[in-house]
Amino acid sequence: MIKKLLKHLTLIIITLAILTAPIALATGVGGQTITSKGAIIIDFDTGMEIFAYNADEQMNPASMTKMMTVYLVYEAIANGTISLDTRVPISAETAEFSRNQNETNVPLSTTGTYTVDQLLEAVIVVSAGGATYALAELVGGSRPEFIELMNEKVTELEIDAFFTSVSGGPRETWVTPRAMATLARNIVKDFPEVLEKTSIPSLRFAGWTYQSTNKLLGSYTGIDGLKTGTNNVAGECFTSTAVRGDIRIITVTMGSSHDKRFADTRIMLDYGFSFMEDYLANQSPTPTATVSPTETPETFPTPTPPESPPVETPTPTPDNISPTPANSPAPTPNNDNGEPENTTSRLMLVLIIAGGYTILCITFYIIYRYRKRKAK
Numbered sequence: 001m002i003k004k005l006l007k008h009l010t011l012i013i014i015t016l017a018i019l020t021a022p023i024a025l026a027t028g029v030g031g032q033t034i035t036s037k038g039a040i041i042i043d044f045d046t047g048m049e050i051f052a053y054n055a056d057e058q059m060n061p062a063s064m065t066k067m068m069t070v071y072l073v074y075e076a077i078a079n080g081t082i083s084l085d086t087r088v089p090i091s092a093e094t095a096e097f098s099r100n101q102n103e104t105n106v107p108l109s110t111t112g113t114y115t116v117d118q119l120l121e122a123v124i125v126v127s128a129g130g131a132t133y134a135l136a137e138l139v140g141g142s143r144p145e146f147i148e149l150m151n152e153k154v155t156e157l158e159i160d161a162f163f164t165s166v167s168g169g170p171r172e173t174w175v176t177p178r179a180m181a182t183l184a185r186n187i188v189k190d191f192p193e194v195l196e197k198t199s200i201p202s203l204r205f206a207g208w209t210y211q212s213t214n215k216l217l218g219s220y221t222g223i224d225g226l227k228t229g230t231n232n233v234a235g236e237c238f239t240s241t242a243v244r245g246d247i248r249i250i251t252v253t254m255g256s257s258h259d260k261r262f263a264d265t266r267i268m269l270d271y272g273f274s275f276m277e278d279y280l281a282n283q284s285p286t287p288t289a290t291v292s293p294t295e296t297p298e299t300f301p302t303p304t305p306p307e308s309p310p311v312e313t314p315t316p317t318p319d320n321i322s323p324t325p326a327n328s329p330a331p332t333p334n335n336d337n338g339e340p341e342n343t344t345s346r347l348m349l350v351l352i353i354a355g356g357y358t359i360l361c362i363t364f365y366i367i368y369r370y371r372k373r374k375a376k
Helices: 002-025 062-079 092-097 116-126 129-140 143-157 177-190 194-198 261-282 343-375
Strands: 027-029 032-034 038-043 049-053 202-205 208-211 223-231 235-244 247-256 289-291
Touching: 027 038, 027 261, 032 261, 038 177, 038 261, 049 261, 062 116, 062 129, 062 143, 062 177, 062 223, 062 235, 092 129, 116 129, 116 194, 116 202, 116 208, 129 143, 143 177, 177 194, 177 223, 177 235, 177 247, 194 223, 235 261, 247 261
Parallel strands: 049 289
Antiparallel strands: 027 032, 038 049, 038 247, 202 208, 223 235, 235 247
16 A cells, blocks of 8 residues: 555656656746747847846757848948848759758749849748758858958947858857847847848748748737747747837747747836836836746746737638649748746646546545554
């Protein structure tokens, strides 16, 4: 009997360890839980840091790397080196890469005629790797030379990053969440026209329709950018920006758990807007909220949450979307539903069940001992 009781208690402990592990790895933002390994929220206008968690950790940014490529392309346009109407030659290597089934792409041809404007939209909306290659070769002369320009811009912007690719992927490329937020702020500040493209929900390219990789477009009030990123090393990443009234918020989540980057971003944007509304209303400085893995999330200020904004749900029009050609994979499907998981309720349920089961086992053990003594 004792052996059976110990066995049951062991199973309870193992079950609790498994079910509560994700909670232990998460951190809190405004009383809610995010799964990010590194995250940051900043106010666009002032650059003020609202929340930070592992913000200086070097992490792989995956396709968020393309944000630096986009910055340099816009800079070349501003300098007059190229224009949105410039025709972009497509090398054989780039055309072949644009048809790689393992990459998010739109198919390109060496005989095709594409403008900078068209390829920029493919990069920003679809995260097209081949289009990124083509723009890098146009601006830098070659991809290696363009990568040098990327790292020179890192030094100029004084951000903590190192690029080895124009589109993302290699383990050697790393960026900190803080650096990514600073890069995003500089892009929007220096080239606000980028938001006209980052807010496009779907793109018609070469006769085919592709959906934006930003699944919050149309479902979160005020969101209009910026860039997603996913690979086996980086996990789920997303740099976002949204505006409401006079407040624009930038958030970065890196290493979110599977299908949670958009839910994490919702939580961070809500907190960012709530914080700034409270801050501006009180007109008093508030200490930066910085959380380390060993600190309790409740140490940072939590302003009273505003009323939830109305959710704008776009009307699906599947009949207007052409199927993706066999040689041109559509963006990788994403199962994000944008809804945060209520991990606190889950933990309470587990504890209640485990506690009740433990009490039941102890009760049976007491009855067993009582009967055994009575039998003697």
